[in-house]
Every structure is written in C-alpha cells, then in structure tokens.
Amino acid sequence: MTQHINTHTPTEKTLLKQLYWRSFTLYAAVTPSKQGASGFSYAMQPFLDVFYKGDEKKRKDAMVRQMSYFNTNIAMYPFILGVVASMEKENSEKDDFNSESINGIKTSLMGPLAGIGDSVFWGVLRTLSAGIAVSLAQAGNVFAPIVFLALFNLPVQWLRFKGGELGYTLGSNYISNLYENGLINILTKAASIVGLAMVGAMTSQMVVLDIKWNMVMDGEVVMNIQEMLDQIFVGLIPLSITLFSFYLLKKKQISINYLIVGIIILGIMLSVLGIA
Template identity: 40%
Template sequence: MKLTKSVSPQDKKIINRIFWRSFTVFASRVGATKAHAPGFMYSIMPALDKYYEKDKAGHREAMMRHTTWYNITQNVGTFVMGLVASMEKKTAQDPNFDPETTVAIKTSLMGPLSGIGDSIFWGVLRVIAAGIGISLASQGSVLGPLLFLIIYNVPSILARYYLTYMGFTLGDTFIQDMYKSGSMQLLNKAASTLGLMMIGCMTATMVQFKSKLSIPITGGKPILIQTYFDQLWKGLIPLLLTLCCYWLLSKKVNVNWILLGVLILAIILGLIGVV
C-alpha cells in the first residue's frame, strides 16, 4: 500500500512498534488527571528514543510534553500517535519548530477523532457485530461469539495499523483538509444515521415483550391483550422499554442498575402472569 511504501525502513520499524504498543493504552489509565497518558507515552517511546538518541535533554522534554491528559477512541487513536511521531521527528531535526504545536494538535484532535471513532466502531460496527453474534448465539451456535470477535476486531486492527502510517505520512494537514472539504461532517452524519438504523432494527427484532393477559368472554375465547397491542402498534412495548432504558442512561444511571432493574421487572411480571 502507498502509505507504507512511502516510509523509510527505519521509520517503518518505528511505526510498527508504535502500532503494537498502542494495544496497551487502555491498560494504563492512572486517574482523571492523566487518563491514558502513560499508555500514549509508552506507545510513542520508540520514536522518542530514536529521534532524540543523541539529545538527552530533548528526550526528557519530549517525555514531559506527553504526560498531559490523553483520552481518545483508540481504534482511531493511532492516527494521533503516528502524527505525533512525525512532529517529534521534525522537532528533533528543526530547532526553529515549536514543540508546543505537537501538544496543541494532539489535544485538538482528540474530540473530532473520538466522535468519528465512537460513531463508526462503537455505534455502528460493534452493534452490527453484536447483532449477528447474539442472533447466532441465541440459536446455540458457537459461531456467535466467534463472528462477533472477527467482525469487530478485524476492521479495528486494520484501521489501527493503517491510521498509524497515515498519521505519520499525511501529518496535520489531513484533518484540516477533511474539514475544509466538508468530508468530516458528511462522515459523521452518515455514521450516526447508520448507527441509529441499526439500533432501531435491533430493538424491533431482539427486545421481546409478549403479554399473557386476556379478557375472559362468556361462551367464547378470551381476548388476548397482546393482540390489541400488535394491532395498535406492533413492537410498541419493546420500543417504550428501550426508550425508558435510554432515558435512564441519559440521567447517568449506572448501566448495571438498569440491567438489574430489567431483570427484576421481568421476574416479577413473569411470577404474576403478565408475561
């Protein structure tokens, strides 16, 4: 691929090491003030060690620069790592280059890239992978969890790999060009729309609520309440339950409490014969 071929063998070795080290980022959280800064520093350390090989003071200053707060959707975070590596190389070679620019650009990219990464990988790809995996697993197929891992992780790993090179080769102008052309807004909107469609499909097919309540009729068959629900709006109760859970999440209610509440509600309704 052109991105990898345009890099020197020395830089390619450094970028590959950054890519492999990037998997440790989320294992390095040290609190709200630094978040994943140690993991970021560990990931780009091969670049710092090489480019500041003969400048111990510069190496120390570069390490200090990257002790600041860092948090990003790591599926796309390797773009920032590659970008920072290229800018640190420029800092080491050009004494007139302002090193604070590196920190400023790194910080400014966290929000936009996380928005894209969350929409694509968490909002769309994970939902699709989970939908396929759960569907197969519910039928007792071992392919369910395997396909979930494959569908989610293969694109994620490929994105991590090539975005590391993209960040290193294209530099800070890439994001700026996307914003100027309007591609960034279009990508965000497309990913958000697809994510909402998938959530709607999963709500309709996977959230189950069938009432056993009925109205007895003398001399005839009882009228099932569920029949009227389906005639009024098929899937209305599952939709309301999903919206209720979403509302609780928006109120910062812990997801574990929501799951526990749904479980208890299901048990109670089952015991009294509602479902």
C-alpha cells in the same frame, strides 16, 4: 523533507510496528488527571529514542510533553500517535520548530476523533456485529461468539494498524508544508482554541454541584438558591470549583492528589450538611 506513503525507511517501518503493538497499553494505567497519558508516552518512546538520539535535553522535554492529558477512542488513537510522531521528527530536525504545536495538535484531534470512533465503532459496528452473532446463537451456532469478535475486531485492528502509518505519513507531509508556508502558528492557535472548547464542554458535563439548601420562612421556600444561581450563570459553582482547582494546581503547585482528596471531602461534607 517530504515523504510518501510506503516509502518509509526500514527504521521507520520498525517504529510503526512498535507503535501498533504498544498502542494496546493506552489505558493500562489510568489516572484522573492524565487518563491515558502514560500509555501514550509508552507508545511514543521508541520514536523519541531514535529521533533525539544524542540530544538528551530535547528527548527529556519530549518525554514530558507526551505525559499531557490524553483520552480518545482506541480505534482512532494510533492515527494521533502517528501524527505526533511525525511532528516530533520535524522538531528533532528543525531548531526553530514550534514544539508547543505538538500538544496543540494532539489535543485538537483527540476530541473529534473520539466522537467519530465512538459513533462508528461502539454505536454502529458493535451493534451490527452483535445482531448477527445473536441471530447465529439463536439458531444454535456455536461459532456465534467467534463471529461477533471477528466482525468487530478485524475492522478495528486494520484501522489501528493502518491509522498509525497514515498519521505518520500525512503528519510529515502537511506539517512540513504548513511550517514552510508560515502557517504553523495559525494552526497551533486554532488547535488551542479547539482544545479549550473541548475542556469547557467536559467541565460543563462532568463537574456537577447542585445546591439543595434553600431560604425558608414559615415552612415555605421563599428563595430557591440553585434557581437563583442558574439565573445569574448556569453552572456557576462547578465552573468556580474548576477554576479554583486550576489556580491551586498551576499557581500554588498543589498536588493533584491533594486536590482530589480535598474535593471528595468537600463533597461528603456538603452532602452530610444537606447543602448540596
């Protein structure tokens, strides 16, 4: 199956329009464990209803698949939606399609595209738009706020609308070709490696626990516990907490809500006792 840009069926064009409008709900309901997963699932639902019509089991599996963790830049988000939608279409048409590759590709794209989007739109475009609007405001121009909103939002919305279409088209073409050439498993493995690297980077940046308790003799610190741990392995305790939480979540089926409450209580206790 090969598609070309601007040759989508009427149904696909309707679905792509729905993708654009539904993409605004990405962070409408955010949870610590899933971030924007519910918004992603909501945007994908029309595609799943069409692609898996008549196959309730595959449709349910796809719905569960779309509820995996997702977090990226809102301007780049529709492109990922388009790619995932095209892969779901391939999965609905091929019985031997590797459905695990869908989440692998999604995970590998959201990190790099978030970096690009944040740098270009939040770092550059927003600053330029604000600079122009501020100059107009200082000159007494009442349209300064409108100019800022237009300069910032028009490029973003154009990219959001075209990005979904581009992702859907490129996804269908290249994923299909990769599958026919037997390279889809290699791509899935590479995507998993990128995803794990991203999770590792997030863990090192977001999970912080410094030991304040030290060994003291005669009023002098004879051993700084945190420095000693850093000499063994930088970030040893945060990594241990992350791995233990994953073990409880995956192997013991402990609810994520219980884990969050438990970590909050642990943090408060360690702080009150002066340990961390």
